[in-house]
Amino acid sequence: MTTMTDVTTVEHGPQTGAVKLTMLIAGAVFLLMMIFGLAMRAAQGALVEIEPGLFYQLMTVHGAGMVGTAGLSGATILWYFTGRHVPLIAGVFHAFLALFLLGVVLILGAIFLGGYAGAWTFLYPLPAFSAGQWEAGAAVTFLLGYTSIGVGFLLLHLEVMRKLIAAYGGIGGAMAWPVAFGRGDPKDAPPPGVVAAMASSIFNTIGIVIGAAVLVASIVNLAFPGFAVDALLAKNMIFFFGHVFINAAIYMAVIAVYEIVPDYTGKPWKCSRAFALSWTVVLFFVMAVYPHHLLQDVAMPGWALAMGQIVSYFSGIPLIAVTAFSLLVYLRGANGMRWDLATGLLVLGVAGWTAGSAPAILDGMIVVNKVMHNTQWVPGHFHTYLILGEVAMAFGFMAWLTRREGETLRGPVATVFWAYVLGGAGFVLMFLVSGALSVPRRWAVHLPEWHLQAQIATAFAALVVLAVTAFVLRYVARLGRG
Numbered sequence: 001m002t003t004m005t006d007v008t009t010v011e012h013g014p015q016t017g018a019v020k021l022t023m024l025i026a027g028a029v030f031l032l033m034m035i036f037g038l039a040m041r042a043a044q045g046a047l048v049e050i051e052p053g054l055f056y057q058l059m060t061v062h063g064a065g066m067v068g069t070a071g072l073s074g075a076t077i078l079w080y081f082t083g084r085h086v087p088l089i090a091g092v093f094h095a096f097l098a099l100f101l102l103g104v105v106l107i108l109g110a111i112f113l114g115g116y117a118g119a120w121t122f123l124y125p126l127p128a129f130s131a132g133q134w135e136a137g138a139a140v141t142f143l144l145g146y147t148s149i150g151v152g153f154l155l156l157h158l159e160v161m162r163k164l165i166a167a168y169g170g171i172g173g174a175m176a177w178p179v180a181f182g183r184g185d186p187k188d189a190p191p192p193g194v195v196a197a198m199a200s201s202i203f204n205t206i207g208i209v210i211g212a213a214v215l216v217a218s219i220v221n222l223a224f225p226g227f228a229v230d231a232l233l234a235k236n237m238i239f240f241f242g243h244v245f246i247n248a249a250i251y252m253a254v255i256a257v258y259e260i261v262p263d264y265t266g267k268p269w270k271c272s273r274a275f276a277l278s279w280t281v282v283l284f285f286v287m288a289v290y291p292h293h294l295l296q297d298v299a300m301p302g303w304a305l306a307m308g309q310i311v312s313y314f315s316g317i318p319l320i321a322v323t324a325f326s327l328l329v330y331l332r333g334a335n336g337m338r339w340d341l342a343t344g345l346l347v348l349g350v351a352g353w354t355a356g357s358a359p360a361i362l363d364g365m366i367v368v369n370k371v372m373h374n375t376q377w378v379p380g381h382f383h384t385y386l387i388l389g390e391v392a393m394a395f396g397f398m399a400w401l402t403r404r405e406g407e408t409l410r411g412p413v414a415t416v417f418w419a420y421v422l423g424g425a426g427f428v429l430m431f432l433v434s435g436a437l438s439v440p441r442r443w444a445v446h447l448p449e450w451h452l453q454a455q456i457a458t459a460f461a462a463l464v465v466l467a468v469t470a471f472v473l474r475y476v477a478r479l480g481r482g
């Protein structure tokens with residue numbers, strides 16, 4: 001429905017085309033980055049030979065590409081469903097997409113033409129210490145790519161927040177604070193998707209602003225090496241940004257669950273008091289918990305690390321409240337649910353996200369972290385809530401965008417779905433097993449004792465790649481047929 005020439009609600013407006021196109025790009029990039037991941041795991045299992053310099057280029061493009069695409073797909077879900085509730089300016093989304101693609105070009109150029117291989121975390125001062133692998137210009141180009149993507153996200157979140165604040169009577173209204181803390185009636189509360197959109201836009205904006213500051217400082221340092229940055233401060237800022245950004249990607253994607261599942265049960269999903277309260281807690285905990293990335297930094301003040309650990313313990317509670325618990329409560333009250341690829345993947349996403357938080361909380365404990373941190377336990381937990389969490393929800397949203405009435409999850413599409421579940425679960429389990437056996441992370445070459453785990457993981461990864469190829473082809477075929 002078009003309300004004004006340049007203002008449109010996405011549901012039936014021209015934005016649906018842009019959203020479908022963006023999800024096509026996201027799906028294709030996920031697939032390509034998974035193939036790079038497969039190559040890395042195969043190299044760790046000595047199944048293929050990849051020269052270490054190239055391995056770190058692949059690791060850099062895989063990390064940046066995956067995190068960026070998780071953000072892209074999450075933000076697209078946020079945009080699409082926010083457009084159901086408030087009118088959004090279409091041009092903002094186009095600018096977001098254009099800035100994102102510009103960033104991708106810069107990042108790919110920096111890595112594959114410039115040789116940048118300092119990992120997606122651009123940890124200061126590594127971009128400036130390449131040991132001859134890349135020039136400062138390549139590192140600057142990589143960081144400019146991030147900056148471009150960051151500006152796009154800021155535009156998108158500002159438009160979303162501006163409209164939600166106007167429509168729901170301020171930040172508190174959009175966060176359902178009258179229901180959470182006062183006598184507000186849940187009947188008058190905004191829908192769950194709005195609460196999630198408001199909360200994730202707030203923390204992602206804060207994260208990106210901090211990220212932009214450290215990006216600019218790093219760029220100036222590369223251009224004028226005399227300009228030094230406090231390394232510990234830079235690390236805090238980078239991990240605050242990185243932690244918040246990837247979390248925001250998942251919290252934005254869950255909006256698809258809140259908005260789509262009710263279509264399949266016929267029962268509306270209401271914002272209860274517990275739900276509203278949990279999202280407010282999430283808003284603060286997501287930001288307060290980031291020091292769990294710095295538990296090994298002896299120079300960090302003790303109180304910050306203690307806070308990281310304590311908030312880690314407790315952050316599981318609101319997380320589960322806004323995901324698995326609210327979904328189960330909701331489904332219990334509903335009269336059954338129709339399963340198709342979309343609902344299958346969305347519910348898998350919630351389950352995988354919840355499951356992945358368990359090893360993450362373990363690693364957030366200082367005593368565990370001292371042993372586990374630089375092992376593959378870490379990629380083990382984050383691949384769980386990414387492959388079986390965010391990415392599953394993104395493909396679920398894509399399946400929903402191209403759904404057919406009355407379809408169910410059986411036949412070949414069920415086989416593909418279960419191949420994805422099995423491949424994903426096996427793959428992440430092998431990371432966790434390797435981590436428990438103290439196999440280090442981010443090593444291009446593995447000792448012979450570690451090859452078997454990597455080889456088994458490679459077979460599971462191949463299954464994931466096959467399933468995702470089928471998801472993408474199905475999506476393309478259905479878009480093509482209109």
Ligand code: HEM
Binds near residue numbers: 033037039067070
């Ligand atoms: C078939 C699927 C995938 C495969 C085979 C794969 C493989 C890998 C491998 C082998 C590594 C390096 C592990 C190490 O440190 O030794 C890695 C790191 C990583 N992967 Fe994946 N991955 C997959 C999917 C994903 C997805 C879906 C995401 C995010 C949405 C993701 C994000 C990352 C990140 C952020 C890193 C860390 C890079 C770094 O340490 O700088 N991966 N992956």
Ligand SMILES: [Cu+2]
Binds near residue numbers: 289292
């Ligand atoms: Cu974190």
